[in-house]
Amino acid sequence: MVMGLAGTAAADRDLCAPGTRFRGTPLDLDVKAADIRDVFRLLADVGRVNLVVNDQVEGKVTLQLKRVPWDQIACTIAAVHKLRIVVQDSILMVTKR
Numbered sequence: 001m002v003m004g005l006a007g008t009a010a011a012d013r014d015l016c017a018p019g020t021r022f023r024g025t026p027l028d029l030d031v032k033a034a035d036i037r038d039v040f041r042l043l044a045d046v047g048r049v050n051l052v053v054n055d056q057v058e059g060k061v062t063l064q065l066k067r068v069p070w071d072q073i074a075c076t077i078a079a080v081h082k083l084r085i086v087v088q089d090s091i092l093m094v095t096k097r
Contacts, residue, residue: 012086012087012088013086013087014084014085014086014087015071015074015075015085015086015087015092016074016075016078016079016084016085020075022069022071022072022075023069023071024046024047024069024070024071024072025046025047025069025070026067026068026069026070027046027065027067027068027070027073028065028066028067029042029063029064029065029068029073030063030064030065031061031062031063032062033060033061033062034060034061034062034063035059035060036057036058036059036060036061036077036081037053037057037058039061039063039077040053040057040074040077040094041053043070043071043073043074044092046070047070047071047074049090049091049092050090050091050092051091051092051094052091052092052093052094053094054093054094054095054096056095056096057081057083057094057095057096059081061077061080061081063077074092078094082096082097083095083096083097084096084097
C-alpha cells in the first residue's frame with residue numbers, strides 16, 4: 001500500500017482533512033517560483049501515487065522545506081492556493097475548491 005493512501009476506502013476522501021496524520025516519505029524541497037503542476041508531479045513521483053490535476057489548477061509556488069512528508073507538502077500547497085486534494089481509490093485528484 002502506498003504511504004499516505006493507506007486505508008483508502010471506496011468512497012472519496014479529502015487527503016488534507018483536519019486531523020490528518022501525514023505518513024508520506026519525508027523530503028527536502030527548495031524551489032523558487034516553480035509551476036504548481038510540476039511540483040505536484042514531483043510529489044506524486046516521490047509518493048508513488050497516481051495523480052490528476054485539473055486544468056484550472058495553475059500558479060507558482062516557492063518552498064524551502066526540510067524533512068517534510070510529501071503528503072503534508074501537497075496539503076500545504078493546496079491550502080495556500082485554495083485547492084482540494086481528493087483520494088479516489090489509488091488516484092489523487094487536485095481541483096480548485
